[in-house]
Amino acid sequence: MQNQIKQWLAEHAGEAAEFLSRLIQAASTAGRERQAQELMAARFNQMGMEIDIWEQQGNDLISHPCFCSPRTDFKDSPNVVGVLKGTGGGRSLIVNGHIDVVPPGEPGQWADSPWSGTIKDGRIYGRGATDMKGGTVSAILAVEALVVQRASTQSGVVWSTLAAG
Structure with missing residues (x-):
């Protein structure tokens, strides 16, 4: 199985x-995450996941003592969760x-646009290539790979991408 994966x-x-x-081309600075999250939701859908999309709102969140964002408006900043259910009996990832x-x-500090997503000589360039879109x-x-190779049918996968800004 390891070699197949x-x-x-x-x-x-x-x-x-x-x-x-x-x-990367979906410029997703704080308050502009919708396009990138739509790409994530589409990918989750291709993977056969159940998808939940919502925007944070409400005074309960903002007034919570652990709330630490400088933002109070999360319009166009949806969170996306994809769930791939297993058959049961296993731990979820x-x-x-x-x-x-x-x-x-500064745009002048970039050889190409920070939103280009340029692929050159085996490398990808642009804002978010390493933090955190590459990961x-x-x-x-x-x-x-695990799903395609049916590495585990008992365990499920819960995946969230957040508009953290």
């Missing part, structure tokens, strides 16, 4: 790079990450 990952690395490039990225700073796509690929 490694082979599957190698065969799908290019597809993952293309998805990461599209995700929970994957969590954020889809927002920090602003790109998100790597985890997607790993979960897809």
Whole structure:
């Protein structure tokens, strides 16, 4: 099974790079996460997940003592959760990450647009390539490999991407 998973990952690395490039092109600074989250929801749907999408709202959240965001309005900043149910009897894998990225700073500091998602010489360039969109796509690929190879039918997967800003 391990060799089959490694082979599957190698065969799908290019597809993952293309998805990461599209995700980078969806500029997702705080308050602008909708397009990136729509890409995530579509990918979860392709994986056969049940999807829940919502925007944070309400005074209960904002007035909570642990609330620490400088934002009080989360319009166009949906959270996305995908659930892939197992048959039961196994432990679920929970994957969590954020889809927002920090602003790109001075455009002149970039060789290409920070939202280009340029793939060159085996590398991907753009805001979010490493934090955290690259890690998100790597985890997607790993979960897809497990699902395709039917590594576990008992365990489920719960995946959330948050508009953390």
